[in-house]
Amino acid sequence: MATEQLVATPRTTSGKGAARSLRRDGQFPAVIYGHSREAQPLSVNSREFSRLLERAGSENTVIELSVDGRTSHTLIREIQRHPVKRNVLHVDFQELVAGEQVIVHIPIVLQGIPAGVRLSGGILNQVMQELECRVDPLNMPGHIDVDVTNVTIGHSLHVSDIVIPPGVEVLEDPESTVAVVAAPKAEVTPAEGVEVVEGPAEPELIRKPKDEGEEEGEEG
Numbered sequence: 001m002a003t004e005q006l007v008a009t010p011r012t013t014s015g016k017g018a019a020r021s022l023r024r025d026g027q028f029p030a031v032i033y034g035h036s037r038e039a040q041p042l043s044v045n046s047r048e049f050s051r052l053l054e055r056a057g058s059e060n061t062v063i064e065l066s067v068d069g070r071t072s073h074t075l076i077r078e079i080q081r082h083p084v085k086r087n088v089l090h091v092d093f094q095e096l097v098a099g100e101q102v103i104v105h106i107p108i109v110l111q112g113i114p115a116g117v118r119l120s121g122g123i124l125n126q127v128m129q130e131l132e133c134r135v136d137p138l139n140m141p142g143h144i145d146v147d148v149t150n151v152t153i154g155h156s157l158h159v160s161d162i163v164i165p166p167g168v169e170v171l172e173d174p175e176s177t178v179a180v181v182a183a184p185k186a187e188v189t190p191a192e193g194v195e196v197v198e199g200p201a202e203p204e205l206i207r208k209p210k211d212e213g214e215e216e217g218e219e220g
Helices: 016-024 046-055
Strands: 005-008 027-034 038-046 064-066 070-081 089-097 102-111 123-126 128-137 145-146 155-157 168-170 177-182
Touching: 005 027, 005 046, 005 123, 016 027, 016 089, 027 070, 038 089, 046 089, 102 123, 102 155
Parallel strands: 005 064, 027 089, 102 145
Antiparallel strands: 005 038, 027 038, 064 070, 070 089, 102 128, 123 177, 128 168, 155 177
């Protein structure tokens, strides 16, 4: 289970004006909610949160969120960003309850070089980047490894082929394609009898021949 730590401060103000004031001070508004608590408004340091996202994925990382000395295990459920600047505007944290399963998207990491690539010059294409799963977040893997070593050209791996870690329930269609090895692109060769032009033809210079005795230029 991947975990990160973050400190937040209780927030008593609300509204657009208060949110703008927070952002000017290097903060942004957030909220924590869960079955065992009422929704609580928070403020979070923008720089610290950006550093957290650089270290870990936002959805499948358990955040140990400290508020007034109380630490809660949480998941990031929504990040609102500015449509142009892409800075964080608001974040929702869901508090986790022991034994309560949640639905998350866990990244897929392909392991190995497929036989179709090694031996035949094929091209590996990863179709699915993550799996939707139901899992106890306190036992949630940071990613799921998928071995593609034995995949040959024209063959693929499906969700049903993945070795799933204990305690993880995959919610995807078992027949969904995870990765495929495609044949290399064939080189285009000219048809028989078709002349191949190696390069652009030299342009023909067309000009009127000079009359005998015609001077090259005017003389003053």
